[in-house]
Amino acid sequence: MPKETIVVVDDEPAARTAVARLLQERGYTVYALTGGQEAIDFASNTPFDVLLTDFRMPGGLDGLTTVRAVRRINPQVVAIIMTGHSSVDLAIESLKLGVHGFVVKPFTAFELIRNIEQTIAQQTLSRENIRMKALVDVFSTTQALLSANTEATQLPRLTLELAMNRVSATQAALLLLSPERENSLELEVVAERSTPEDDGGDLMLPVFLPVDGYTNQHSAQVEQIRLLGQRALDANITLLMIDGEEVVPGSPRMLSSTNKLSQAIVPLMAQGRQVGALVIEKSGADPNFTEADLQIAAILASQGAIAIDNSRLVHRLAKVEALHQADRLRSEFVAMVSHELRTPLTSIKGYATTLLRPDVQWNNQTGTEYLSIISEECDKLMQLIDNILEVSRIEAGALRIYPEPIQIYEVLDRAAMETRRRSPEVSLAVSYPPVNEIPYVMGDSQRIIQVLRNLIQNAIKYTPSDPRIAIDLDVISGDADQPNGMVRISVQDNGIGLTQENKDLIFERFYRVDTGSTRRTEGTGLGLAICRGIVEAHGGQIWVESEGRNKGSTFFFTLPVADIANQLDLD
Known part of the structure; x- marks a missing residue:
């Protein structure tokens, strides 16, 4: 390993020559120099390690x-003074001015x-100790980047904030390759922080502006940064720019007092x-x-890159899994609809063919x-087609509702009456507060019945x-989101109940609890998805609670209370 470069400065030729040799x-x-000004000029142009x-x-x-x-x-220069007049005052003054050692x-x-x-060994150890303490601190800090609890959308901002804090930067920007477009750097996040000395100065980039905003306003600066980022990435090296000029990392120019940026x-x-x-x-x-x-910036960049790359991989896997799930649900839906269509069509065909037999007089x-029977089977077909079209309208955001102030308890009574007429074997109870305590609800009665x-x-x-x-109705007091309050309606049963997995998925279209070989019930899995679309179109929420298998389920949904006073004013 080559030894250090030393500059010897002495106005006595004999002493200077002897020490240099x-x-x-x-x-x-x-390098042997004759005076202080010559040493200063030399330092401006040539790097060296020790000044004697x-x-x-x-x-x-x-x-x-x-x-x-x-x-x-x-x-970074290690400074050593040669003197024939050693004193405590001289030593103190020398240390204040950055002298590291004396030779008497x-x-x-x-x-x-x-x-x-x-002297060289002491300064090297001191600097290395400071550097290692800083790096150890950085390694512990970057655990936040690799934490599973860190949201993917926060990783770029977190990387920037850590980089700025650890190296006391005034600004930072993160350029990320678009996952969808290779060989293209796009500025994804911009962070800026100014010290009082920087106020009013030119910024590398504006503060937290969206891509289009700063691309249009500062296209020259942005394009320059993109080109530098692409160069650093392609060569996998750190580029250092000082006052617009590229400088080799480690060069004395890095720490020059004349640097501005x-x-x-x-x-x-x-x-x-x-x-x-x-x-x-x-x-x-x-x-x-x-x-x-x-070095700290390189560590942060490495940890940030791993965290961002991992989050993107997780996102890609989730998309692949979602596509597989969609394909599976689509296949099940096709099979389900085929079955649901074939069953009533078979009945209709069978009974119609029987009625048309010329050899039998009915x-x-x-x-x-x-x-x-034929009419009932046609109704089933119409219901199936209506459900499919309804889901399509909900997904397209084209579901129409016609809300108006309605007495919600009358809607509950109507639904209960329909059920008792169609399914007299079912035990159905409806309960609600005294009718004079129930507010009007802003809703489409036909949709709520649905x-x-x-x-x-x-x-x-x-x-x-x-x-x-059991169907129950409660009135919920108003809050900041719904100042007029809400009504909460629940439908409770004593059926097969739901697991946590079922509760998370049950309002998704085509999802059914009893899929596979154990299926016992008919249906397309669209009913609850339609319910969610209708309730959310009213500005309400729908959810389900269940203590588990064979413990029944309770479905809840909310609807906003009508602002009758404003309605009367409008009328």
Whole structure:
């Protein structure tokens, strides 16, 4: 490993030559300079590691002034003073100005080499200790990025905030490759933070503007950042820009006191896949990135890339699973509809063919009975077709309702009367508060009857024997969302009950509880999906509660109370 580069500054030629020759013999690269100004000019153009300067140099800059000026250009330089006038005051003043070590004249070759090696070792250990503490802290911080509890939509913003905080950046931007379009960087999230010194200055990008907003207003800046991000990503390297010029990371230019604006463009890679690029910017009072800053940014970019890539993979898997689920439901629906169509059509065909037989003379009673059966089967077909069309309208957002103030208890009584007439074997109870305490509801009575009819038929269908159904109505006080209040209607049964999985899916179209070889009930699985569409179109909610299998179910839905006062004013 090559040794450090040392600049020796001394106005005495003999001393300067002797020290330079001694250091060269020990393997150091040495530049011998005659004065402080020459050292400052040299530091502006050439990187080096150690400044070894005489304290007193008559006719020019002294050693302390030279150290201060050189370290402003390159703060990483280790500064050692050679002096024949050692004192406590000089030591204190030197430390304040950034001097790391002293060599008291006259000194031996051994003393000089030992002092230089010890000073370099101490500074290296100090810097490494600071860097490692920072990196350990960053590793613990980035656990939030990989946490399963972090929402995918928050990952870009979280990556930016962590990067800005850990390197004290004034701005940050995240460029992500679109999952749908390869070889295209798109700015997805923009974050900006300004220190008081930066107020009024040019921003890398505007604050949290949508893509179209800042693309139109700052197309030149955005395009430049995109190109830099693409370069960093394609080469898988960190790019460093200082005042608009590309600088090699590690160069003394990184820490120059004349810098005004620094940008680091860090690639985001995950398992060899390109994800995007992280752009961080520093300006104002502290415009420089250290090497530790760049390492921290690389760690954050790596962790952020993994987290974002993982969330995208999960999203893709979910989409694939959803497509499989949709295909399965579609296949089941086709099979179900085929069965539901074939059954009544078979009956209609059979009875119609029987009535048309030329060799049999049917009496009026038998003919009427057969025609009644045909009529009932036609009603089933019409109901099936209506349900399919209803679901299509709901999904297209074209479901029409005609809300008006209605007495909801009258709708409940009507639904109960229909059920008792059609299914006299069912035990049905309806309860509600005194009618003078029930407010008007803003609803379409025909649609609400449709919801109640579906829920009641569903309760009967999934109760194997002795069905007992209870319909209840409660009035809920108003809140911020519904100042007039709501009414809550429940339909309770003593049927087969529901598992948690069933409760989560039961309002999805085509979903049925008893699918597969154990199916015992008829239906297309559209009734509850229609109920949900109608209730939500009224501004209400629908849900189900059940304690489990064979413990019955209770379906609830809410409807908004009508604002009668405003209605009367309008009338």
